[in-house]
Amino acid sequence: MPSRQSSAPRYSVGQEVIFQAALECFYRHGYDGTSVRDIAKASGTTPAAMYHYYESKQDLLVDIIGRFMGQSIEVTSAAIGTENGPSAQLFAAARSHVLWNASDVVSSFVVNSEIRSLEPVNRRRVIAQRDKLQRMFDAVVEHGVAEAVFATPWPREASRAVVTMCTAVANWYKSSGELSPEEIADRYGAMALSLVGAREMNPM
Structure with a gap:
Protein backbone atom coordinates (compact mmCIF):
# COMPACT_ATOMS: atom_id res chain seq x y z
CA MET A 1 0.00 0.00 0.00
CA PRO A 2 1.25 3.57 -0.62
CA SER A 3 2.88 5.34 2.30
CA ARG A 4 0.85 8.17 3.80
CA GLN A 5 3.77 9.68 5.67
CA SER A 6 6.14 11.39 3.24
CA SER A 7 3.82 14.16 2.01
CA ALA A 8 1.45 14.47 4.97
CA PRO A 9 1.47 17.94 6.57
CA ARG A 10 3.17 18.13 9.95
CA TYR A 11 0.43 18.97 12.42
CA SER A 12 0.59 19.24 16.16
CA VAL A 13 -0.97 16.37 18.08
CA GLY A 14 -3.94 18.57 18.98
CA GLN A 15 -4.62 19.63 15.41
CA GLU A 16 -4.30 16.09 14.09
CA VAL A 17 -6.81 14.84 16.69
CA ILE A 18 -9.33 17.47 15.57
CA PHE A 19 -8.60 16.74 11.91
CA GLN A 20 -9.24 13.01 12.34
CA ALA A 21 -12.37 13.59 14.45
CA ALA A 22 -13.82 15.89 11.80
CA LEU A 23 -12.98 13.39 9.07
CA GLU A 24 -14.82 10.61 10.91
CA CYS A 25 -17.82 12.85 11.64
CA PHE A 26 -18.10 13.94 8.00
CA TYR A 27 -17.88 10.30 6.94
CA ARG A 28 -20.59 9.13 9.34
CA HIS A 29 -22.98 12.09 9.30
CA GLY A 30 -22.03 14.20 6.29
CA TYR A 31 -20.70 17.74 6.30
CA ASP A 32 -24.12 19.35 6.71
CA GLY A 33 -25.07 16.86 9.44
CA THR A 34 -22.00 17.64 11.54
CA SER A 35 -21.71 20.61 13.88
CA VAL A 36 -18.62 22.17 15.44
CA ARG A 37 -19.83 20.79 18.76
CA ASP A 38 -19.97 17.31 17.24
CA ILE A 39 -16.35 17.62 16.15
CA ALA A 40 -15.30 18.93 19.54
CA LYS A 41 -17.07 16.08 21.31
CA ALA A 42 -15.58 13.46 18.99
CA SER A 43 -12.08 14.88 19.51
CA GLY A 44 -12.45 15.18 23.29
CA THR A 45 -11.84 18.93 23.10
CA THR A 46 -13.95 22.10 22.96
CA PRO A 47 -15.16 24.31 20.11
CA ALA A 48 -12.58 26.86 21.23
CA ALA A 49 -9.83 24.31 20.67
CA MET A 50 -11.01 23.74 17.11
CA TYR A 51 -11.09 27.46 16.44
CA HIS A 52 -7.49 27.67 17.61
CA TYR A 53 -6.51 25.73 14.46
CA TYR A 54 -9.38 26.40 12.06
CA GLU A 55 -11.49 29.50 11.51
CA SER A 56 -14.54 27.44 10.57
CA LYS A 57 -15.91 23.99 9.83
Whole structure:
Protein backbone atom coordinates (compact mmCIF):
# COMPACT_ATOMS: atom_id res chain seq x y z
CA MET A 1 0.00 0.00 0.00
CA PRO A 2 1.25 3.57 -0.62
CA SER A 3 2.88 5.34 2.30
CA ARG A 4 0.85 8.17 3.80
CA GLN A 5 3.77 9.68 5.67
CA SER A 6 6.14 11.39 3.24
CA SER A 7 3.82 14.16 2.01
CA ALA A 8 1.45 14.47 4.97
CA PRO A 9 1.47 17.94 6.57
CA ARG A 10 3.17 18.13 9.95
CA TYR A 11 0.43 18.97 12.42
CA SER A 12 0.59 19.24 16.16
CA VAL A 13 -0.97 16.37 18.08
CA GLY A 14 -3.94 18.57 18.98
CA GLN A 15 -4.62 19.63 15.41
CA GLU A 16 -4.30 16.09 14.09
CA VAL A 17 -6.81 14.84 16.69
CA ILE A 18 -9.33 17.47 15.57
CA PHE A 19 -8.60 16.74 11.91
CA GLN A 20 -9.24 13.01 12.34
CA ALA A 21 -12.37 13.59 14.45
CA ALA A 22 -13.82 15.89 11.80
CA LEU A 23 -12.98 13.39 9.07
CA GLU A 24 -14.82 10.61 10.91
CA CYS A 25 -17.82 12.85 11.64
CA PHE A 26 -18.10 13.94 8.00
CA TYR A 27 -17.88 10.30 6.94
CA ARG A 28 -20.59 9.13 9.34
CA HIS A 29 -22.98 12.09 9.30
CA GLY A 30 -22.03 14.20 6.29
CA TYR A 31 -20.70 17.74 6.30
CA ASP A 32 -24.12 19.35 6.71
CA GLY A 33 -25.07 16.86 9.44
CA THR A 34 -22.00 17.64 11.54
CA SER A 35 -21.71 20.61 13.88
CA VAL A 36 -18.62 22.17 15.44
CA ARG A 37 -19.83 20.79 18.76
CA ASP A 38 -19.97 17.31 17.24
CA ILE A 39 -16.35 17.62 16.15
CA ALA A 40 -15.30 18.93 19.54
CA LYS A 41 -17.07 16.08 21.31
CA ALA A 42 -15.58 13.46 18.99
CA SER A 43 -12.08 14.88 19.51
CA GLY A 44 -12.45 15.18 23.29
CA THR A 45 -11.84 18.93 23.10
CA THR A 46 -13.95 22.10 22.96
CA PRO A 47 -15.16 24.31 20.11
CA ALA A 48 -12.58 26.86 21.23
CA ALA A 49 -9.83 24.31 20.67
CA MET A 50 -11.01 23.74 17.11
CA TYR A 51 -11.09 27.46 16.44
CA HIS A 52 -7.49 27.67 17.61
CA TYR A 53 -6.51 25.73 14.46
CA TYR A 54 -9.38 26.40 12.06
CA GLU A 55 -11.49 29.50 11.51
CA SER A 56 -14.54 27.44 10.57
CA LYS A 57 -15.91 23.99 9.83
CA GLN A 58 -15.46 24.89 6.15
CA ASP A 59 -11.72 25.36 6.69
CA LEU A 60 -11.55 21.86 8.17
CA LEU A 61 -13.24 20.38 5.11
CA VAL A 62 -10.86 22.28 2.83
CA ASP A 63 -7.91 20.88 4.76
CA ILE A 64 -9.22 17.31 4.61
CA ILE A 65 -9.88 17.42 0.87
CA GLY A 66 -6.73 19.38 0.05
CA ARG A 67 -4.49 16.97 1.95
CA PHE A 68 -5.94 13.89 0.28
CA MET A 69 -5.91 15.38 -3.22
CA GLY A 70 -2.37 16.69 -2.86
CA GLN A 71 -1.11 13.30 -1.79
CA SER A 72 -3.09 11.60 -4.59
CA ILE A 73 -1.24 13.74 -7.12
CA GLU A 74 2.14 12.90 -5.57
CA VAL A 75 1.42 9.16 -5.47
CA THR A 76 0.27 9.11 -9.11
CA SER A 77 3.22 11.18 -10.29
CA ALA A 78 5.64 8.83 -8.54
CA ALA A 79 3.97 5.77 -10.07
CA ILE A 80 4.15 7.18 -13.59
CA GLY A 81 7.72 8.34 -13.09
CA THR A 82 8.99 4.89 -12.21
CA GLU A 83 7.91 3.32 -15.53
CA ASN A 84 8.84 3.65 -19.18
CA GLY A 85 6.29 3.54 -21.97
CA PRO A 86 2.57 4.37 -21.95
CA SER A 87 1.33 0.85 -21.19
CA ALA A 88 3.53 0.39 -18.13
CA GLN A 89 2.81 3.94 -16.99
CA LEU A 90 -0.96 3.60 -17.27
CA PHE A 91 -0.92 0.23 -15.52
CA ALA A 92 1.18 1.71 -12.70
CA ALA A 93 -0.95 4.85 -12.42
CA ALA A 94 -4.23 2.92 -12.27
CA ARG A 95 -2.77 0.43 -9.82
CA SER A 96 -1.43 3.14 -7.51
CA HIS A 97 -4.70 5.06 -7.62
CA VAL A 98 -6.63 1.97 -6.54
CA LEU A 99 -4.18 1.26 -3.72
CA TRP A 100 -4.26 4.89 -2.59
CA ASN A 101 -8.05 5.06 -2.37
CA ALA A 102 -8.31 1.61 -0.77
CA SER A 103 -5.72 2.59 1.83
CA ASP A 104 -8.04 5.27 3.25
CA VAL A 105 -11.65 4.67 2.24
CA VAL A 106 -12.90 7.19 4.81
CA SER A 107 -10.93 10.09 3.33
CA SER A 108 -11.69 9.01 -0.22
CA PHE A 109 -15.43 8.89 0.49
CA VAL A 110 -15.46 12.31 2.17
CA VAL A 111 -13.37 13.90 -0.57
CA ASN A 112 -15.54 12.60 -3.38
CA SER A 113 -18.91 13.17 -1.70
CA GLU A 114 -18.33 16.54 -0.05
CA ILE A 115 -16.76 18.63 -2.82
CA ARG A 116 -20.33 19.85 -3.30
CA SER A 117 -20.24 21.32 0.23
CA LEU A 118 -17.29 23.60 -0.51
CA GLU A 119 -17.83 27.30 -0.94
CA PRO A 120 -17.22 28.47 -4.55
CA VAL A 121 -13.65 29.74 -4.10
CA ASN A 122 -12.64 26.59 -2.24
CA ARG A 123 -14.41 24.36 -4.75
CA ARG A 124 -12.52 25.95 -7.62
CA ARG A 125 -9.20 25.28 -5.89
CA VAL A 126 -10.05 21.63 -5.23
CA ILE A 127 -11.40 21.10 -8.74
CA ALA A 128 -8.08 22.48 -10.04
CA GLN A 129 -6.32 19.75 -8.03
CA ARG A 130 -8.69 17.11 -9.36
CA ASP A 131 -8.13 18.34 -12.91
CA LYS A 132 -4.35 18.18 -12.40
CA LEU A 133 -4.65 14.53 -11.39
CA GLN A 134 -6.86 13.79 -14.39
CA ARG A 135 -4.43 15.51 -16.76
CA MET A 136 -1.67 13.15 -15.62
CA PHE A 137 -3.73 10.18 -16.80
CA ASP A 138 -4.78 12.08 -19.94
CA ALA A 139 -1.15 12.70 -20.88
CA VAL A 140 -0.26 9.01 -20.58
CA VAL A 141 -3.25 7.90 -22.65
CA GLU A 142 -2.68 10.53 -25.32
CA HIS A 143 0.98 9.51 -25.52
CA GLY A 144 -0.08 5.90 -25.97
CA VAL A 145 -2.48 6.83 -28.79
CA ALA A 146 0.20 8.93 -30.47
CA GLU A 147 2.65 6.02 -30.26
CA ALA A 148 -0.03 3.62 -31.62
CA VAL A 149 0.17 1.42 -28.53
CA PHE A 150 -3.39 2.40 -27.49
CA ALA A 151 -6.18 1.99 -30.05
CA THR A 152 -9.01 3.92 -28.38
CA PRO A 153 -10.61 6.56 -30.63
CA TRP A 154 -11.71 8.45 -27.50
CA PRO A 155 -8.60 9.01 -25.35
CA ARG A 156 -10.07 11.69 -23.08
CA GLU A 157 -13.21 9.71 -22.33
CA ALA A 158 -11.22 6.51 -21.77
CA SER A 159 -8.82 8.31 -19.44
CA ARG A 160 -11.70 9.77 -17.45
CA ALA A 161 -13.29 6.33 -17.18
CA VAL A 162 -10.03 4.88 -15.81
CA VAL A 163 -9.78 7.50 -13.05
CA THR A 164 -13.46 7.18 -12.17
CA MET A 165 -13.40 3.42 -11.81
CA CYS A 166 -10.19 3.43 -9.78
CA THR A 167 -11.50 6.11 -7.42
CA ALA A 168 -14.78 4.23 -6.95
CA VAL A 169 -13.00 1.25 -5.38
CA ALA A 170 -13.25 3.10 -2.06
CA ASN A 171 -17.05 2.90 -2.27
CA TRP A 172 -17.09 -0.87 -1.85
CA TYR A 173 -13.66 -2.06 -0.74
CA LYS A 174 -13.48 -3.84 2.63
CA SER A 175 -10.31 -5.21 4.17
CA SER A 176 -12.24 -8.40 5.01
CA GLY A 177 -13.05 -9.01 1.34
CA GLU A 178 -11.96 -11.94 -0.78
CA LEU A 179 -9.27 -10.03 -2.69
CA SER A 180 -6.29 -8.13 -1.28
CA PRO A 181 -5.79 -4.49 -2.33
CA GLU A 182 -2.86 -5.58 -4.47
CA GLU A 183 -4.96 -8.17 -6.31
CA ILE A 184 -7.70 -5.61 -6.92
CA ALA A 185 -5.12 -3.08 -8.11
CA ASP A 186 -3.63 -5.58 -10.57
CA ARG A 187 -7.07 -6.32 -12.03
CA TYR A 188 -7.90 -2.64 -12.35
CA GLY A 189 -4.56 -1.99 -14.01
CA ALA A 190 -5.44 -4.63 -16.58
CA MET A 191 -8.93 -3.15 -17.04
CA ALA A 192 -7.39 0.28 -17.59
CA LEU A 193 -5.28 -1.13 -20.41
CA SER A 194 -8.35 -2.82 -21.87
CA LEU A 195 -10.30 0.45 -21.78
CA VAL A 196 -7.70 2.24 -23.90
CA GLY A 197 -7.33 -0.65 -26.33
CA ALA A 198 -3.74 -1.40 -25.37
CA ARG A 199 -1.80 -3.57 -27.84
CA GLU A 200 0.19 -5.03 -24.95
CA MET A 201 -1.89 -6.25 -22.01
CA ASN A 202 1.04 -7.39 -19.85
CA PRO A 203 3.33 -4.38 -19.55
CA MET A 204 5.23 -5.54 -16.47
